[in-house]
Amino acid sequence: MANKVIYAVYEDPELLKDGARKLVSNGIKVKDVFSPFPVHGIDPIIGITRTRLGIAAFMFGITGTCLALLGIWYFNIFDWPMNIGGKPSQALYKNLPAFIPVTFEFTVLCAAHGMSITYLIRNKTLPGMPARNPDPRTTDDKFIIEVRTHENHGHSAEAITDLLRTTQVFEINERQY
Amino acid sequence: MNFTISKRARGITMGLMVLGVVATVIGVLGDATDHHQRTWANLLVNGFFFFGIALGALFFVALQNATETAWTVLVKRVYEGIFGYLPIGAIVIVVVLLAGTFHIHHLYHWMDTSLYHEYMVGEGHDAQYMDEAVQGAVANPNFDVLIANKKAFLNQPFFWIRSLVYLGTFLFFANYFRKQSLLMDSETGEALTKRMLLNYRRSALFLVFFAVFSSTLAWDWIMSIDTHWFSTLFGWYVFAGMFCSAMTTAVILVLYLKRKGLLPQVNNSHIQDMGKWVFATSFLWSYLYFSQFMLIWYSNIPEEVTYFQQRINEHPGLLWGTFFINFALPMVLLMSRDAKRNPRFLIGVGSIILIGHWMDVILMVMPGSLGHAFHNIGLLEVGMFMAFLGLFINTVLRTLAKAPLTVVNHPYLEESIHHQI
Numbered sequence: 001m002a003n004k005v006i007y008a009v010y011e012d013p014e015l016l017k018d019g020a021r022k023l024v025s026n027g028i029k030v031k032d033v034f035s036p037f038p039v040h041g042i043d044p045i046i047g048i049t050r051t052r053l054g055i056a057a058f059m060f061g062i063t064g065t066c067l068a069l070l071g072i073w074y075f076n077i078f079d080w081p082m083n084i085g086g087k088p089s090q091a092l093y094k095n096l097p098a099f100i101p102v103t104f105e106f107t108v109l110c111a112a113h114g115m116s117i118t119y120l121i122r123n124k125t126l127p128g129m130p131a132r133n134p135d136p137r138t139t140d141d142k143f144i145i146e147v148r149t150h151e152n153h154g155h156s157a158e159a160i161t162d163l164l165r166t167t168q169v170f171e172i173n174e175r176q177y
Numbered sequence: 178m179n180f181t182i183s184k185r186a187r188g189i190t191m192g193l194m195v196l197g198v199v200a201t202v203i204g205v206l207g208d209a210t211d212h213h214q215r216t217w218a219n220l221l222v223n224g225f226f227f228f229g230i231a232l233g234a235l236f237f238v239a240l241q242n243a244t245e246t247a248w249t250v251l252v253k254r255v256y257e258g259i260f261g262y263l264p265i266g267a268i269v270i271v272v273v274l275l276a277g278t279f280h281i282h283h284l285y286h287w288m289d290t291s292l293y294h295e296y297m298v299g300e301g302h303d304a305q306y307m308d309e310a311v312q313g314a315v316a317n318p319n320f321d322v323l324i325a326n327k328k329a330f331l332n333q334p335f336f337w338i339r340s341l342v343y344l345g346t347f348l349f350f351a352n353y354f355r356k357q358s359l360l361m362d363s364e365t366g367e368a369l370t371k372r373m374l375l376n377y378r379r380s381a382l383f384l385v386f387f388a389v390f391s392s393t394l395a396w397d398w399i400m401s402i403d404t405h406w407f408s409t410l411f412g413w414y415v416f417a418g419m420f421c422s423a424m425t426t427a428v429i430l431v432l433y434l435k436r437k438g439l440l441p442q443v444n445n446s447h448i449q450d451m452g453k454w455v456f457a458t459s460f461l462w463s464y465l466y467f468s469q470f471m472l473i474w475y476s477n478i479p480e481e482v483t484y485f486q487q488r489i490n491e492h493p494g495l496l497w498g499t500f501f502i503n504f505a506l507p508m509v510l511l512m513s514r515d516a517k518r519n520p521r522f523l524i525g526v527g528s529i530i531l532i533g534h535w536m537d538v539i540l541m542v543m544p545g546s547l548g549h550a551f552h553n554i555g556l557l558e559v560g561m562f563m564a565f566l567g568l569f570i571n572t573v574l575r576t577l578a579k580a581p582l583t584v585v586n587h588p589y590l591e592e593s594i595h596h597q598i
Contacts, residue, residue, distance in 0.1 A: 041597050058512070085475055096282045 003150040005031075007134055007173040008164045011144050013039045016143040019048025019167035020045050023147065026163060028155055029100075031146045034138040035086045053122075057115040068103040142170070178439055180336070180582045182574045190574070195568030200560025208339040208557060217282035218546040219558055221273045223565040225398060226422070226538045228266030229415075230569070233423025234259035236387055242354070242380035245373075247589035248450060248596040254582055255430050257358060257477045259423065261576025262569055263351045270398065274340055278333060284546045285394050287331045292321040307337050316574045323405050323480075331401060338375055339397055343390045352385045362585040373588050390417040402545040406484045409467040415541070421458035421503070422534045425527045428455055432520045437583055446598045447519050452517030455527060456507055462534075463504035487544050495540055495554070502533030535562060 010016040013035065020030055020042065030046040033039065042048075073092045076099075081090050089095055098100050121125045138144050146162075149157050157174065165170055203221075205212045234256045241249045241256075249256075256275075283343045291297075294306035296314040306317060324331070355374050361369060392412025400411045428451040434440045435448075474479045488496050510516055510526050517523065539558065543551040583588060 054514070079537075086477060097474050100467065100471065134253070 003148065003177060004158065005175050005177055006147045006149070006160055006164070006166075007175070008145040008147070009135070009137070009170045009173070010108075010145070010168070011142065011170045013042075013143055016169045017042060017112050019164065019169060020145055021161075022167050023145070023163065026155075028147060028160060029146045029151045030165070031151060033143040034135070034145075034146065036139055036141065039143070053115060053119060056118050057072060059110035060114030061107045063114075064107040065103055067110070068106035069099070072099045072102060073091075085142045108155060134175075178441075180434065180574075180576055180577050183437075186574060187571070190567040190571040191258060192564050194571070196561045197564025197567060200556050202393070204555055204557030204559075204560050205401065208555070211547060212557070214282055214284070215547055215551070215557060216561075217273065217276060218542055218551075218563040220269065221398075222535075222538050222542045222544075222558075223561050224266060224269035224387045226272055227565050227569045229268065229538075230422045230426050231260045231266050231288050232347060232391075232420040233421075235263065235347060236384075236391070236420065237423060237427070238354055239350070239380040239383045239387065240274055243384055243588075244500055245377060248447065250453075250587045250589045250593035251583055251596070252300070252427070252431055252440070252447060252578065253358065253584055253587075254580060255414040255427055255434070256423075257355055257580075258573045258577035259426055259430070260351050261355075262572045263348060264515060265568065267348060271339075271344070274337075274398075280339070283402050284402055284542075285404075287324050287327070288333060289319075290333075291302060291319050292315065293326075293328055295320050300527070312345050313364060313407065315410055325441070327404070331404070331464055336397060339393065343394045346383075346386050346390065350379070352388075353379065358584065359580055361587060362581065365586055369586055370588055371424060394559040399541050400508035402486055402542060405480060408473070408481070408484075410465060410472075414465040414469055417458065417462040418534050418537055421455065421462050422531060424451070424454040424458050425530050425534075428452060429524055429527045429531075432524055434577075434582065436520065438579075440585065442594050444596065448471065448520065449514065449517045449598065450525070450596075452511060452523055454509045455523075455530065456517070459503060459507035459511075459588075463508075466504075471584045491549070491555070492544065492551075495536055498519060499533055499536045502529060503537065506530065517540055531595075 008019060010019060016035070016039065016085065019031065023030055023046070024045060033042055033046060039153075043050075071091070075093070077090055077092055084098070085093055085123065087098060092099075092122075124132065133139065134146065135142065135144055147160055149155075149160070161172055161174070201216075205216055208215060238253065238256045238260065240246075241253070251253070260334065273282075273284070276282050277288050283289070286292075291304070291306050294317055294438075296306055297315050297317040298305045298311065307314065318395070321457060347382070356367040356375070357372060357379075361372055364372060394408075396414035399415060400407065428448070431440065431451060432441060435443050473485055492571050502571050507526065510522075515528075536554075539554065587593075
């Protein structure tokens with residue numbers, strides 16, 4: 001028996017959520033969902049674990065803070081001490097208020113860029129990478145559930161298709177891979 | 178679902194008030210130096226702090242109406258309960274200002290009109306003051322050129338007009354929004370939608386007034402204590418403190434009501450979003466506080482830097498403590514999603530943040546009005562705070578008991594119930 005992948009196409013995010021709920025309640029694992037915009041509340045239904053992007057962003061931010069303070073300390077205190085605006089104290093902690101804006105900006109820069117790039121790499125959507133959505137209509141007005149038979153050994157492709165037909169599905173496509 | 182004040186809550190708030198008054202009296206008797214001025218300064222601190230919480234809640238309700246936000250509809254009554262304290266807060270402020278006008282206290286140094294004139298004739302209570310030198314006039318030793326230059330803005334008639342306009346506007350809109358909200362409970366269909374759009378327009382109007390008044394009331398009631406000093410950022414900084422206190426109070430109150438099983442439809446997403454407001458407004462406050470501090474520290478101009486010099490040299494614990502509690506604490510503790518969904522944790526951190534903002538108001542008022550006579554927070558400060566806290570909670574709970582705890586009809590109610598992030 002060849003492995004099959006089944007695409008159930010829906011016309012509305014709510015109908016898609018109902019369909020996904022029905023599949024999951026019957027013990028069928030949903031591989032992924034494709035949609036033109038984020039569908040609220042789909043993650044817990046198809047069992048997607050929480051993103052760790054926030055933790056990554058925090059790490060990038062902390063890195064930015066440390067780099068900025070290190071740089072400022074080296075440029076303005078250690079390598080070439082500068083007296084700007086009558087603030088010659090020449091210790092990082094004494095001149096700190098003046099360095100906060102730079103540190104803040106650099107923290108935001110590192111966190112934002114690091115987070116965006118991590119996101120693009122993790123999703124394999126860096127510029128030039130091949131598109132992975134099965135149907136171009138998911139970038140317009142269709143919502144697709146993807147189910148793979150080799151992940152659902154207890155169910156035949158026919159059983160899954162029959163179950164999908166009981167939901168308000170628009171069309172069902174099957175493909176070998 | 179309706180809310181009735183439990184006997185326990187009534188007992189605790191009454192106990193707080195009684196205990197607070199007793200502690201205040203002991204504090205007044207125990208302070209042999211300048212307890213008169215200190216008592217009035219404390220009345221301003223607590224009057225303004227709790228008035229600010231109510232005002233922040235009023236601003237938030239107007240903001241939600243004007244932006245047509247759906248998710249807060251379910252907890253709207255809680256914010257209305259908080260701004261139910263507004264009339265009492267206004268009375269306390271009027272009492273403090275009246276006492277200033279009649280020279281019972283000298284929080285507002287500039288209310289002494291003898292400071293405005295360069296020359297004087299006669300001595301003591303019979304002295305007459307004038308701007309031009311006349312026959313027999315001598316130079317007024319109390320003449321203060323900096324205050325005299327601010328005469329166009331800081332004079333009693335104009336000050337009173339401004340203060341009454343602020344209070345009148347706030348009380349009018351608070352009353353109006355509350356009435357509209359109660360009317361919506363018995364309406365359906367098109368009338369309901371129409372009223373929501375009416376609220377939308379009125380809230381936008383209120384926000385225009387609030388934008389100006391929130392800044393100028395901080396100049397008038399707080400910044401004019403340090404008459405010689407000024408900061409253009411001060412209004413926003415005070416407003417950010419009010420806003421943050423209001424958000425913190427709201428989330429604590431919602432968690433209390435939810436724990437009693439009175440807000441069963443409020444879910445984790447609502448709680449997390451309210452926690453986010455605490456987090457975000459804490460950052461707003463820190464941002465404005467630091468912006469004000471850094472510019473003054475950097476430019477190091479004598480007439481500006483004295484404000485922070487006095488506070489850093491004489492009250493380093495209070496100053497750094499305030500900054501730590503209101504900035505570092507929420508940043509570290511409320512950053513993660515789990516922290517904002519944990520009721521016990523949120524109540525604990527929220528209570529500390531509220532105390533932090535109260536300390537912030539102490540730092541705004543005390544060093545300017547008492548000078549070197551203010552040493553630290555003592556029994557008088559804590560007692561007065563407890564008494565006002567009891568009064569505040571009692572008033573808010575009594576307002577909450579007057580209407581159903583969640584709105585009955587609202588076009589966005591259904592969406593708010595299903596709020597999910």
